Each structure stands twice: as structure tokens, then as C-alpha cells.
Amino acid sequence: MKDVATRAGVGLKTVSRVVNGEPGVTAETERRVREAIAALGFRRNDSARVLRKGRTSSVGLVLEDLADPFYAPLSRAVEEVARHHGALLINGSSAEDPERERELALALCARRVDGLVVIPAGADHRYLEPELAAGVATVFVDRPPGLISADTVLSDHAGGAREGVAHLIAHGHRRIGFVGDQPHIHTATERLRGYRAAMDAAALPVHDGWISLGPTAPERVRGEVRRMLSGPSPVTALFAGNNRVTATAVRVLSERGLSTAVALVGFDDLELADLLSPAVTVIAQDPARLGRTAAELLFQRLDGSAAAPRRVELPTRLIPRGSGELPPASD
Template sequence: MTTRPGARPTMNDVAAAAGVGLKTVSRVVNDEPGVAAGTAERVRAAIAALGFSRNDSARLLRQGRTATLGLLLEDIADPFSSVLGGAVEEIARGRESLLFTGSSGAEPQRERELALAFCARRVDGLVIVPTGTDHRYLLPELAAGTAVVFVDRPAGRIEADAVLTDNAGGARAGTAHLIRHGHRRIGFLGDLPQLYTGAERLRGYREALADAGLRYDQRLVATGRTDQATVAAALDRLVGGPDPATALFTGNNRITLAVLRALPRLPHPPALVGFDDLELADLLSPGLTVVAQDPVGLGRIAAELVFRRMDGDREPPRRIELPTVLLPRGSGEAAPRTGR
């Protein structure tokens, strides 16, 4: 038996070609038991001859699923985001789901537009690295059954799953490391203070100073945009003047990179500890001391959690926090210069 030219072969066509019933074809296609070896081989031969392929889309739609997942990052090109996204994709691939990815560009309105666009395409779940601070726009999607997990930063003004880094603890450890090496004038270069990660890392910096009995000095703190020009200007302010910072704690990898580009023009580069690891950081001279996050762990756990929600987990929202690791490599171990 042949199908009409241009028509997609159906299971009925396979059954007719193999001389078996429709249920037998269904069992072979779905790898179910109960079919004799010879019969199964005849069905598979008919499948190959006809070019039949299972229509998973129809089956999934009947189940209320589309086998798709949306991932919303701040910047898909950022090293931290790309590693996190790769971990989410690995889990999605293992669950035979397609992953749609977009970048918000750190713009809350863009984040909202992308998240709702993914939902309009009926993704089964969303993993979001949020920029905005109000996520009530997702309440109708949550009520409709879309699974949503936030990663790196928690949701704003709604209760939702969140997989986070111990930002305050990591910044506290990095700053304390500089204090142990004799620094008392430690500058902090951070992200926008309204961002959860930026605020938490500043909190950890302040806690380390307080633990050491050191006064918090606003003149040693610069937060805001992370572009090269802004960071370079802040660096000049922190290390210039009669009482400069002898060490710096940088709040994310973008800021650290901007500082590294500016350091060669400084006559007396400060000691440096950065939050987030960088590729080839150990090959610098001196090597870059960092507080390392676990973007693979963040992405993997967030993806596993969103799939559990898609599978029917109705437990209350969870907040999972992963630890950081301090990696001393040389840049954060230099003692303060004297006689500057």
C-alpha cells in the first residue's frame, strides 16, 4: 500500500502495509511489550519503507504539553549567563524538550515582553534571570499552569521558586580575605543597587568591615552602570587622592574585566578580588583572586526544579541557595603599599 503523493504516512498506513492491527503498530512505535519479534520487525520495515514518523506534537497537545521551555537571561553573551544557559539546555535536552532563549538586556520592560511572548507560544515552563522587581504580570500564567523558576535573583512581589547564590556570604568572604592581608582601605565597585545581587554583595562587603571593626566609608563605594567608561572613572576616584583604596572588591565579572583593562595605566595597582570567575583568570600575572559562583549548579537545579513543577509538584515555593568558593590566585594577596 502507498500513501497519496505529498501526504504524511499515518499509523493506519503502516498497519495496512505490515498486515497488522493499529494497536500493534502503536505498541511498536512506543516500545511497548506484547509484540512478537517477527511481527515487530515487519512493522519497523513498513515504517522505514513509508517514511513514517510519530507525531509527538499532537500527542503532547492532548496531554496539555508542548515539550518547550523558555529561558530568559540578562545577557546571553555574558560568560556567567552562557554557562548557566548551557546547564539549563542540557537538562532540557535530557527531557526531550526544546529550549527557547532570550536576553532582557537588563531592561524590565523587555523582560516582561519576552516572558509573555514565550507564554503566548505555550511553553511548558520558564526559567528567568530577572531584571525587573515586579513580576505580578506572571500571575495569570502561573494560575494557568505555567511552571516558573527564578534563578540568580528572586521574583519581585510574587511567591515563586528561586535558585540563588549566597551573594552576601561570598562578598563577605572576599572582603575579609583582603582584610586578612592587611588592607584597611578597601574599595567596592558594584552593580546597580536596586538589583538583588548588587544589594546583597554590598551587604556582604559592609558586614566584613563591621566584623573587622572597620568603619564603612561611602567614599570608597561606587555602584551603578558596569560599562568600561563608568567603571574606569569610578576606579580613578577610588584609587586617587591623598587616602586611596589599597584594595578593591569588584561585584561581578563585567566590572572586574573593566578594572583589569584600566589597571595597567595605574602607577600603583591595588590588590583585587572579584565576584565571579573568569576564563583564563589563572593565566593573568598575578592570577586573579575570585569568589566563584556555580553557574552550572544554578542552571541545572533551576531546570530540574521547573521540570518537577511541570510534572505536578505542588509543594510551596522553594528558595535554594548555593555557596561560593574563594579562589586565591595572587591578585588579592598583595599587602598594602606604604609610602604612596
């Protein structure tokens, strides 16, 4: 900028004024400055600007895995809202590792993002207390924060799972398996809670062997599904705790052939789920809406809202497509 000033034969501040579109510069002076800027290929250094102004016009997003088809639209929605507010989005994946989540969040804070959207991997977010105190707006999505209080946007996981399982019960199933994610993940236990609630409401007993929480790696899920289908009291229907589990379950079921059809309802929608045979019935969240809502809460904070932490719960939607309406195999 100094070079531009020299070349245009004006003061430093005048260049700053032109660059920022501030008033009080003659047309002629402005022309000279712009010419110099073009000639030198000058671009304002936002780092210095941030340092001086205190605002970065950027927000951070910490999520589990950017490549997961559930989080991608969420991220995109946050980006869209941020863009609308003139902010850039910096995002990172925690890979479901609490320590990495912490590192990422703190790195983003050190860059002085104005706000933070976090999909928690860990259960303890007290490490963010100093940041919150320092004024970093923070919103948690998909899972609630641990041991601190902050704006939160969730889907109704328990309610959704309950509806899905009740749907299977309504179609005559009494032995229903649940395969979900690791128990330290909030959504996994919430969905399991919904499963139990539905079973309880129908006064159906639940065998320990019908429930499996753990990593959603295909090998494990595959084994668990096979086990549930073969034991002494095999299940006639499955509730899959998330999209990865659903995909694996569909594979296992299709390998078994259609001789003894097993009903399936999955949490989270899948691309092309409507084209499978049978098409997969799911409890759908609206990831884009989750992201949008979270981002909007965030920017409300940035605009100065000082209301008490809010908790927004978005409904889920049962999409019957066929796999959840199969009757139990006769027995």
C-alpha cells in the same frame, strides 16, 4: 499522516500507533506503515501533538545575556537536565530590560512551555501570576522574584562579598573600594551589603566615594576605578562586583603599572584569571550548579511536587590567587 495511512492502506490511528510505538500492531502492518513513512519522508507534527496532549516537553529559560561567560554554563546545565527529561530548551536574553524579560516570559508561556527558568531583570513578576495559576512551573535563579512567591536558587551573594572583603581586610587593607552593577539589580545590592557587613565587622569607616553602583560599561568602571585610586583618601584595594567589572579593573590596574600595586578581589570567576600577573583572586559562584539545581527543582514540580516554594542558597568559594593577597601600598 493521512497520506501515510492511505499509502499503507491502513487507518489513521494505526499510523499513530506505529509512530508512537504503541502496542497492538501486527509486525506486517507495522512494516507497511514504516515503509510508507520512509517513502513520504513523514515526520510527526509536534504542534498538533502538543495541542492534543497538553504537554510540550519543552522548558523556557529567560536570562540576561547568553553570551555572558557566567550565564552560558548555567544555560548549558539547564539544557542538560532538560535533555535528560526528554525536554527541549527554548531560551531568550532579556538584555537586563524588565519589559523584554516580560515579553519573553509571556511569549514562552504562549508556546505552552511546561516550565520556566527565569533570571529576573525586573523587580515585579506579578505578570506571571496567571501563568503560575495555570500550572506553569517556574523557578527563579541568581536573583529572587519580585512580589510573587516561587522556587528560587541563589548564590550567597552577600556572604561571598563579605568573605572577599574580609579577606582584603585580613591582608591589612583599611580603605577598600566597591564597584558594582546598577542598584536595581538584586545581586549588586546584596554584594554591596556584604561589603558593608565586612567593613562594619572590622569597625572600618566607609567613605561614600569608595562605593560606586551603576552600569558596568567599561568607560564608567574605568572612570570610577581611577577616581577611587586618586582622591584625597585613595583606596588600597578594590572589590569588583562582577566579572565585567573585574576585567575592566584588571585592565586599569595593569595600565598603572606595578609601582603602586592595588589589591583586587572580584566576584565571579574569569577564564584565565590564574594566568594573569598577579593572578586574580575571586569569589567564585558555580553557574553550572546553579542551573542544574534550578532545573532539577523545575522538573520536580513538573513531576507533581506541590510543596511550598523553596529557596536554595548555594555557597560561594574564595579562590586566592595573588591579587587579593597583596599588602596595602605603604602610606
